[in-house]
Amino acid sequence: MVDAHENNPPHEVVIVGGGFGGLYAAKSLKKANVNVTLIDKRNFHLFQPLLYQVATGALSPADISSPLRSVLSKSKNTKVLLGEVDDINPDAKQVIVSGEAVRYDTLIVATGAKHSYFGKDDWEEFAPGLKTVEDAIAMRHRIFMAFEAAEKESDPVQRQAWLTFVIVGGGPTGVELAGAIAELATKTLKEDFRNIDTSEARILLLEGMDRILPPFAPELSQEAETSLTQLGVNVQTKTLVTNIADDIVTIKQGEDVKEIAAKTVLWAAGVKASAMGKVLTERTGAESDRAGRVIVEPDLSIKGHPNIFVVGDLANFAHQNNKPLPGVAPVAMQEGEYVAKLIQKRLKGETLPQFNYVDRGSLAMIGQHAAVVDLGFIKLKGFFAWFFWLFVHIYFLIEFDNKLVVMIQWIWNYFTRNRGARLITGKENISSVAIDSNGNYQPVKTRQPLSV
Amino acid sequence: MVDAHENNPPHEVVIVGGGFGGLYAAKSLKKANVNVTLIDKRNFHLFQPLLYQVATGALSPADISSPLRSVLSKSKNTKVLLGEVDDINPDAKQVIVSGEAVRYDTLIVATGAKHSYFGKDDWEEFAPGLKTVEDAIAMRHRIFMAFEAAEKESDPVQRQAWLTFVIVGGGPTGVELAGAIAELATKTLKEDFRNIDTSEARILLLEGMDRILPPFAPELSQEAETSLTQLGVNVQTKTLVTNIADDIVTIKQGEDVKEIAAKTVLWAAGVKASAMGKVLTERTGAESDRAGRVIVEPDLSIKGHPNIFVVGDLANFAHQNNKPLPGVAPVAMQEGEYVAKLIQKRLKGETLPQFNYVDRGSLAMIGQHAAVVDLGFIKLKGFFAWFFWLFVHIYFLIEFDNKLVVMIQWIWNYFTRNRGARLITGKENISSVAIDSNGNYQPVKTRQPLSV
Numbered sequence: 001m002v003d004a005h006e007n008n009p010p011h012e013v014v015i016v017g018g019g020f021g022g023l024y025a026a027k028s029l030k031k032a033n034v035n036v037t038l039i040d041k042r043n044f045h046l047f048q049p050l051l052y053q054v055a056t057g058a059l060s061p062a063d064i065s066s067p068l069r070s071v072l073s074k075s076k077n078t079k080v081l082l083g084e085v086d087d088i089n090p091d092a093k094q095v096i097v098s099g100e101a102v103r104y105d106t107l108i109v110a111t112g113a114k115h116s117y118f119g120k121d122d123w124e125e126f127a128p129g130l131k132t133v134e135d136a137i138a139m140r141h142r143i144f145m146a147f148e149a150a151e152k153e154s155d156p157v158q159r160q161a162w163l164t165f166v167i168v169g170g171g172p173t174g175v176e177l178a179g180a181i182a183e184l185a186t187k188t189l190k191e192d193f194r195n196i197d198t199s200e201a202r203i204l205l206l207e208g209m210d211r212i213l214p215p216f217a218p219e220l221s222q223e224a225e226t227s228l229t230q231l232g233v234n235v236q237t238k239t240l241v242t243n244i245a246d247d248i249v250t251i252k253q254g255e256d257v258k259e260i261a262a263k264t265v266l267w268a269a270g271v272k273a274s275a276m277g278k279v280l281t282e283r284t285g286a287e288s289d290r291a292g293r294v295i296v297e298p299d300l301s302i303k304g305h306p307n308i309f310v311v312g313d314l315a316n317f318a319h320q321n322n323k324p325l326p327g328v329a330p331v332a333m334q335e336g337e338y339v340a341k342l343i344q345k346r347l348k349g350e351t352l353p354q355f356n357y358v359d360r361g362s363l364a365m366i367g368q369h370a371a372v373v374d375l376g377f378i379k380l381k382g383f384f385a386w387f388f389w390l391f392v393h394i395y396f397l398i399e400f401d402n403k404l405v406v407m408i409q410w411i412w413n414y415f416t417r418n419r420g421a422r423l424i425t426g427k428e429n430i431s432s433v434a435i436d437s438n439g440n441y442q443p444v445k446t447r448q449p450l451s452v
Numbered sequence: 453m454v455d456a457h458e459n460n461p462p463h464e465v466v467i468v469g470g471g472f473g474g475l476y477a478a479k480s481l482k483k484a485n486v487n488v489t490l491i492d493k494r495n496f497h498l499f500q501p502l503l504y505q506v507a508t509g510a511l512s513p514a515d516i517s518s519p520l521r522s523v524l525s526k527s528k529n530t531k532v533l534l535g536e537v538d539d540i541n542p543d544a545k546q547v548i549v550s551g552e553a554v555r556y557d558t559l560i561v562a563t564g565a566k567h568s569y570f571g572k573d574d575w576e577e578f579a580p581g582l583k584t585v586e587d588a589i590a591m592r593h594r595i596f597m598a599f600e601a602a603e604k605e606s607d608p609v610q611r612q613a614w615l616t617f618v619i620v621g622g623g624p625t626g627v628e629l630a631g632a633i634a635e636l637a638t639k640t641l642k643e644d645f646r647n648i649d650t651s652e653a654r655i656l657l658l659e660g661m662d663r664i665l666p667p668f669a670p671e672l673s674q675e676a677e678t679s680l681t682q683l684g685v686n687v688q689t690k691t692l693v694t695n696i697a698d699d700i701v702t703i704k705q706g707e708d709v710k711e712i713a714a715k716t717v718l719w720a721a722g723v724k725a726s727a728m729g730k731v732l733t734e735r736t737g738a739e740s741d742r743a744g745r746v747i748v749e750p751d752l753s754i755k756g757h758p759n760i761f762v763v764g765d766l767a768n769f770a771h772q773n774n775k776p777l778p779g780v781a782p783v784a785m786q787e788g789e790y791v792a793k794l795i796q797k798r799l800k801g802e803t804l805p806q807f808n809y810v811d812r813g814s815l816a817m818i819g820q821h822a823a824v825v826d827l828g829f830i831k832l833k834g835f836f837a838w839f840f841w842l843f844v845h846i847y848f849l850i851e852f853d854n855k856l857v858v859m860i861q862w863i864w865n866y867f868t869r870n871r872g873a874r875l876i877t878g879k880e881n882i883s884s885v886a887i888d889s890n891g892n893y894q895p896v897k898t899r900q901p902l903s904v
Contacts, residue, residue, distance in 0.1 A: 042875075067875070069641075079646045080644075133875065144495065191526075401870065412856065416853070418522060420857075422496075423495065423513060423585065
């Protein structure tokens with residue numbers, strides 16, 4: 001092949017992270033005249049918005065995961081590398097992957113966020129969060145094991161504690177978890193036990209602000225609260241969690257301090273930047289915000305490093321409306337696509353106007369026939385919102401077989417109220433893993449085993 | 453309700469184990485005038501014949517699992533108890549579950565079998581077997597991680613070792629694993645890697661006897677070997693494994709001793725009775741065979757204990773053809789159903805002729821359009837056998853949503869050669885777990901982490 005540039009080595013784009021930001025950047029570079037290396041510590045893209053359905057037994061991990069190599073197998077300019085980035089060397093234009101250097105011309109960092117317990121890291125043991133497949137399996141283990149333990153428990157006080165589920169955080173994940181657990185208790189599991197009435201389970205959703213779903217319009221927050229209450233969820237707003245210990249959640253409402261006896265506490269409250277945030281600030285002099293997110297320029301690059309971009313939950317982009325864009329999938333997708341476009345423009349000696357996020361709205365599922373959708377120009381609730389939510393999630397699932405299987409599962413679950421994936425598997429206290437420098441999976445933290 | 457027997461407490465049937473034997477016994481007792489308690493350490497029935505498809509990324513664990521409570525929720529006389537049986541007291545007619553006594557009038561023990569390394573337990577670390585969901589996830593981790601490691605490896609000798617897969621045991625499981633890995637290497641993963649050609653993977657199937665699939669007719673063994681060879685599997689019969697160590701399998705063929713450098717070794721060779729076998733022999737004086745299986749009477753009871761039955765892989769029933777029935781699902785199902793019927797007859801003061809196994813044949817999948825089916829009166833191979841295999845497995849899946857999802861996945865995989873469930877998840881070295889007396893999952897053995 002004769003090419004005007006045949007003596008120039010191709011432009012090397014390295015993308016760290018195969019979430020929405022990194023994957024959409026890679027997909028958008030499919031036909032660009034660049035070499036792309038996508039580095040991730042997992043071999044699959046995870047569709048995180050549906051992770052709560054894995055945690056509550058409606059779907060299997062593979063239903064919402066797509067092997068990165070399979071998604072990108074047709075992108076012949078793209079290489080997938082399984083490994084963890086330990087460091088970055090901006091002077092040498094290298095990332096260090098499991099001890100080995102990988103050179104880049106342009107770097108895109110999209111490693112996302114992890115849970116934050118606001119400095120109370122000892123709460124994690126009692127109140128697991130939901131970011132990875134392993135988190136979801138561990139959460140599923142806790143939820144279904146709690147009903148099993150209640151079935152066996154003869155002491156009524158202990159039994160009530162087993163049947164009490166506290167969800168901390170009234171954002172979309174908290175609302176979706178609370179709604180799904182309420183449906184489990186009142187519908188799916190209703191006929192399954194002989195000693196307990198699962199519909200007597202208490203499900204508490206705790207939110208510090210004065211309403212749940214703060215990013216939505218107030219009338220939709222109200223609607224969500226009403227729907228959750230009808231499902232049997234006890235919604236407590238203006239409620240601060242001051243302590244989480246074995247079996248006891250301590251809350252503060254105004255001046256009142258209360259204790260809730262609960263064996264299952266789920267964390268949906270806070271996130272902070274992943275470890276790459278710190279690496280970037282140290283190596284590039286970039287600034288970060290309180291959550292550790294890297295402050296980016298209007299074109300999503302790092303100040304003084306026009307060839308290093310940060311996209312998705314790791315980025316703090318505040319050049320629009322003066323407040324950082326939220327850590328949601330649509331932001332990450334649009335950022336990834338923008339950077340891919342900008343790289344191609346630059347190779348032609350051109351540029352692009354600054355990144356501009358087009359907010360198409362927010363969605364949250366509550367339960368059957370109940371969801372809230374805020375598209376700005378129109379607000380939906382009830383059946384239409386519910387149907388819209390299903391449609392959007394199927395539409396954005398990456399691979400066609402995921403779409404098909406999730407749709408079939410949902411149709412089946414709809415008619416039977418069943419949730420077939422309610423297996424209690426694995427070792428509960430392996431809920432978060434990482435790959436060490438030898439490529440082995442290692443538990444990040446060994447939690448206390450669940451005392452059933 | 454007035455009942456002639458209202459002063460008699462109902463007859464208590466306790467079933468230990470929710471595999472094919474235990475579950476089919478429980479289902480057959482649905483309308484009987486007895487109370488049934490089904491005890492299992494897991495909350496789901498596992499359709500083991502398809503477990504190899506989880507290990508090779510074609511299906512998810514939940515696709516082949518059915519929550520026991522859900523399967524039995526309509527059996528109002530049946531209670532499911534999650535727990536492990538530690539002991540049996542035949543005099544008091546009690547089983548001890550996690551320290552607590554459960555009384556029975558009739559006991560059915562159906563706890564199955566586990567891997568056996570013929571006394572070489574140190575091989576387990578290098579050659580995991582396939583009995584549980586966790587085993588399948590760990591095997592999946594190893595298989596897909598081997599391709600990832602090969603992609604990164606620069607030393608050709610090491611790379612070849614990563615691309616060498618040794619399957620020990622040429623029964624149906626070994627044949628099905630070998631065929632599935634060959635299809636992965638030559639079809640599914642073919643476009644996914646950039647540094648390796650996955651179709652260069654070596655897949656060796658080792659069998660000690662003079663042909664694979666010994667229970668089948670010799671011409672079908674030959675057919676299976678031909679089909680596997682066409683798929684790229686290297687079949688070695690009359691081959692004894694004399695040692696398995698890190699990266700090296702030592703084999704003996706006649707007088708020749710050879711070493712095979714392989715990073716992935718999978719065990720499909722031997723099984724032995726589960727721990728309940730020993731408990732039963734100690735407590736009841738029952739005899740057991742070399743594999744630890746309990747010798748049963750013609751009616752599947754234990755000698756001298758007409759109210760204790762053993763069914764499925766744990767039982768040695770040799771009252772037909774003078775050799776023990778094989779440890780396969782149809783035997784367990786028929787035995788479970790027979791005992792359920794016998795219990796109901798006995799309650800009426802009647803009895804049944806001795807158990808008689810109706811052998812409807814054997815099936816093994818090799819790959820697309822290739823399987824072998826031996827129904828005795830007819831032998832199928834190629835496309836018809838393949839289609840028959842699919843049909844039978846869908847038919848026997850317990851729940852309708854399993855049937856639907858597995859069918860959709862298979863149709864999808866058929867047309868795309870994709871296998872969507874090829875996630876590398878979890879911690880590889882947790883490959884087998886048990887529940888301790890407190891109900892906590894504990895790893896049975898902590899294996900060495902995979903050195904990638």
